[in-house]
Amino acid sequence: MSPALRIGATGFGLIAVCYGFARFAFGMFLPQIDADLGLGATLSGLIAGGSFLGYCIAIVASAWATERFGARSVATAAAVVAAAGMAGIALAPSAPLLAVAVVLAGSSTGLASPPMAAAVSAAVRSARQDATNTAINAGTSAGVALTGPVALALAGQWRLAFGAFAIVAIVLAAAAWRALPAARGGDGAGGWPTLDAAVLRLIGACFLMGAASTAVWSFGGQLVALRPGWDSAGTGLLWSVIGAGGIAGAWAGALVARFGLDDVHRAFLGLMAAGAVAVGSGFASPPLVLAGGALFGAAYVMLTGVYLVWGVRAFAQRPATGLMVGFLTIAVGQTVGAPLFGALLDMIGAVGAVTSFAAIALLSGLFSAGGARTDRRDHPPPGRPVGTAQRAAPK
CATH class of the missing domain: 1.20.1250.20 (MFS general substrate transporter like domains)
Known part of the structure; x- marks a missing residue:
C-alpha cells in the first residue's frame, strides 16, 4: 500500500x-x-x-x-x-x-x-x-x-x-x-508563527467563514424547526445530508490543483452562502432545504480543505502549525458568530439573520491567498523539496 x-x-x-x-x-x-x-x-x-x-x-x-x-x-x-x-x-x-x-x-x-x-x-x-x-x-x-x-x-x-x-x-x-x-x-524553529500580511489574510478568511458557518451549525435545527410540519426526524435527516454532502470536500486538493486556491475559495464561499439561505430562509420546500444542507456540508468541508492547503503551503516546513493557525481561527470565528447570529435572530428574524450571515461568508472572499509563502524562515532552502526536513527529522 x-x-x-x-x-x-x-x-x-x-x-x-x-x-x-x-x-x-x-x-x-x-x-x-x-x-x-x-x-x-x-x-x-x-x-x-x-x-x-x-x-x-x-x-x-x-x-x-x-x-x-x-x-x-x-x-x-x-x-x-x-x-x-x-x-x-x-x-x-x-x-x-x-x-x-x-x-x-x-x-x-x-x-x-x-x-x-x-x-x-x-x-x-x-x-x-x-x-x-x-x-x-x-x-x-x-x-x-x-x-x-x-x-x-x-x-x-x-x-x-x-x-x-x-x-x-x-x-x-x-x-x-x-x-x-x-x-x-x-524544522526546529518552534514558537508562534510570524503574523505578517499573508498570515493575516489567512486568519481573516478563516474567521469570517467560521462565523458565517454558525448560521447552520449552531442554529440549523432551530431554523428548520420554525417550519410547520418539520419534526425531529427531519432535523436528523438534515444533519445526515449535511454530513454526506461534506464528503465532496475530499476533492478540494484536486480542485485547488486545477483552478487555484483563490478561485476555489470564492466559488465555495458562494455555495456555502446559498446553502445556508436554502436551509434557513423559510422560503424553500423541504426537498430544497435538504439539498441546501447537502450543499452547505459540501462547501464547508471544501473550504476547510482550502484553508488546510493554504496554511500548510504558507508554512511549508511547519505543516502542523500551518493547519493549527487556520483551524483555530475558524473555531474562534464560530465562537463569535454564534451569539451574534442568535442576537440577530431575535432582532430581525430568520430571513434577515441568515441573509446577513450569507453576506459575511461572501466577505471572506475578499482575502486572497496569492502565490507567495509567508514566513521566510519556513521556506525550504533552494533545491530542497517540501517535506525533506520532516523526512530527515529524528524519530
Whole structure:
C-alpha cells in the first residue's frame, strides 16, 4: 500500500471518529442524555463552552507536541483521548462527570488534525500532499453523516452508542501507531508563527467563514424547526445530508490543483452562502432545504480543505502549525458568530439573520491567498523539496 493511501485511510478514520463521534454525536443524543441525567439548559451551555475551550487548547498543544514528539505519538494520543472521553460518557453516573467526559472527548478533535498534516508532509510525495490532506479532512463528514443513523437505530441508547464509539477509537489508536510516521512536523524553529500580511489574510478568511458557518451549525435545527410540519426526524435527516454532502470536500486538493486556491475559495464561499439561505430562509420546500444542507456540508468541508492547503503551503516546513493557525481561527470565528447570529435572530428574524450571515461568508472572499509563502524562515532552502526536513527529522 502506498504511503498516500495508508496515511490517507488512517487519517480519514481518525478524523471521522474524533469529529463525528467524540464531538458531534453528543448533540444528537442530548435530548436522551438530558432526560436521564437532568442536565438542564445552564449545564448544557457550560458543556458546550467547555468543549470549545478544550478544542482551542488542544489544537495549539497538538501543533507544539507534533513538532517535538512526532505525528505518530500525537495522533495515537488523540484516538486514546477520544476513547477515554467517550467511555467516560457511556459510564457517567452524574451530570458533572458527564461534563468532564464530554470536554475530554471533544478535545480529541484539536489533537487529531495537526499530526495528520505533519504525517502527510513527512511521508507523501509533494504532488499528492494536497489531495491526501483534503481527503483526510473529509473524514469529518463521514463521521457526522453516521451519527444520525446511529442515533435513530439505537433509539436513545446513548450509553451503548458511546461505548461502541470508544471501542472504534481504540482500534483507530492501534491503526495510527502502525500506519503513521514518527517524524516531527517542524524544522526546529518552534514558537508562534510570524503574523505578517499573508498570515493575516489567512486568519481573516478563516474567521469570517467560521462565523458565517454558525448560521447552520449552531442554529440549523432551530431554523428548520420554525417550519410547520418539520419534526425531529427531519432535523436528523438534515444533519445526515449535511454530513454526506461534506464528503465532496475530499476533492478540494484536486480542485485547488486545477483552478487555484483563490478561485476555489470564492466559488465555495458562494455555495456555502446559498446553502445556508436554502436551509434557513423559510422560503424553500423541504426537498430544497435538504439539498441546501447537502450543499452547505459540501462547501464547508471544501473550504476547510482550502484553508488546510493554504496554511500548510504558507508554512511549508511547519505543516502542523500551518493547519493549527487556520483551524483555530475558524473555531474562534464560530465562537463569535454564534451569539451574534442568535442576537440577530431575535432582532430581525430568520430571513434577515441568515441573509446577513450569507453576506459575511461572501466577505471572506475578499482575502486572497496569492502565490507567495509567508514566513521566510519556513521556506525550504533552494533545491530542497517540501517535506525533506520532516523526512530527515529524528524519530
